[in-house]
Amino acid sequence: MDKYQADVLIVGAGAVGAALARELSKHSLDIIVADRLNDVGGDASKSNSAIVHTGFDAPPGTLESEMVVGSNPMWDRLCGELDIPFKRVGAILVALNEQEEAELPGIMAKARKNRVYDLDLLTSAQVRNMESDVSDAVRAGISVPRESITDPFLLVVALAENACANGVRFLVDCEINNLTADGGGYLAESDSARIRARYVVNAAGLFSDRISGFLGIHDSGCIRAEDSFISSTALPRFACNGLFFQCPPRLRRASCWLPPFMATGSAGQRRRNSKTRPTPNEQARA
Numbered sequence: 001m002d003k004y005q006a007d008v009l010i011v012g013a014g015a016v017g018a019a020l021a022r023e024l025s026k027h028s029l030d031i032i033v034a035d036r037l038n039d040v041g042g043d044a045s046k047s048n049s050a051i052v053h054t055g056f057d058a059p060p061g062t063l064e065s066e067m068v069v070g071s072n073p074m075w076d077r078l079c080g081e082l083d084i085p086f087k088r089v090g091a092i093l094v095a096l097n098e099q100e101e102a103e104l105p106g107i108m109a110k111a112r113k114n115r116v117y118d119l120d121l122l123t124s125a126q127v128r129n130m131e132s133d134v135s136d137a138v139r140a141g142i143s144v145p146r147e148s149i150t151d152p153f154l155l156v157v158a159l160a161e162n163a164c165a166n167g168v169r170f171l172v173d174c175e176i177n178n179l180t181a182d183g184g185g186y187l188a189e190s191d192s193a194r195i196r197a198r199y200v201v202n203a204a205g206l207f208s209d210r211i212s213g214f215l216g217i218h219d220s221g222c223i224r225a226e227d228s229f230i231s232s233t234a235l236p237r238f239a240c241n242g243l244f245f246q247c248p249p250r251l252r253r254a255s256c257w258l259p260p261f262m263a264t265g266s267a268g269q270r271r272r273n274s275k276t277r278p279t280p281n282e283q284a285r286a
């Protein structure tokens with residue numbers, strides 16, 4: 001059994017864990033990141049849509065709105081520092097029928113509540129002018145110029161490499177299966193390691209409820225859902241310049257089209273709301 005000591009243990013080496021590790025590594029702290037997988041990259045972080053959102057459609061007044069809106073302008077600099085791709089390709093939210101078209105003013109108002117002011121209502125002619133291959137069914141749209149794309153795989157790798165260069169230790173194949181308060185700090189245990197740390201950061205993504213559950217905290221249940229992507233160079237190459245979302249965005253963002261950017265080019269997605277594992281709260285209720 002390997003024994004480790006650290007100021008901070010971060011559980012999870014996805015985008016959140018790797019970004020926290022990099023940020024904390026700017027201070028003189030001894031930091032360990034432990035992940036149950038055999039590499040950094042995370043679960044959700046390696047399988048997402050690659051979009052850096054503006055937050056135009058976030059629920060106003062929420063932490064999500066504050067974080068997404070506030071962080072969007074930071075991405076140019078972050079990706080520059082990490083030397084990874086980042087493009088402000090912009091997005092068009094398209095309305096394909098009368099009902100969707102009627103929703104556009106409400107979406108504009110919501111964006112303003114989120115302090116995202118640079119959206120424009122578009123006529124069908126303006127949409128076609130911006131994206132010549134768009135379907136004739138498009139009745140109107142909204143342009144969201146700062147929606148952007150990056151490479152989510154490289155992002156986590158670059159964050160982790162940077163943290164590693166600053167002295168952060170990464171333990172892979174290290175699933176934390178117990179966590180206890182221990183003399184002013186914490187003891188985290190995996191099958192192969194015992195890690196003592198003054199602070200523990202829970203960045204375990206969809207399994208963060210399990211980590212907090214070890215300490216008797218059951219106030220957050222994770223809803224696990226499945227999504228699918230089609231990502232292939234064999235997909236038809238439309239001459240699109242930016243992202244497409246269908247209206248209304250929070251329900252239908254699942255149907256989105258990404259422009260060719262990463263190695264595989266284009267991607268599509270659809271959503272099935274299926275829980276894959278009961279949360280601790282659900283287990284307690286059962």
Ligand SMILES: Cc1cc2nc3c(=O)[nH]c(=O)nc-3n(C[C@H](O)[C@H](O)[C@H](O)COP(=O)(O)OP(=O)(O)OC[C@H]3O[C@@H](n4cnc5c(N)ncnc54)[C@H](O)[C@@H]3O)c2cc1C
Pocket residue numbers: 011012013014015016017034035036037041042043044045046047048049050051052053174175176177203204205206207208211227228
């Ligand atoms: C289909 C899809 C599309 C998305 N599209 C976008 C998008 O376009 N833009 C956007 O900003 N966001 C998007 N998201 C959300 C985004 O991907 C997530 O918010 C983000 O990746 C979460 O990162 P994370 O580090 O918290 O979690 P994860 O990437 O899931 O990382 C958690 C890590 O914790 C580890 N872990 C779990 N339990 C343990 C344990 N007991 N011991 C050790 N390690 C453990 C896991 O192995 C994993 O590596 C999307 C998500 C999905 C699913």
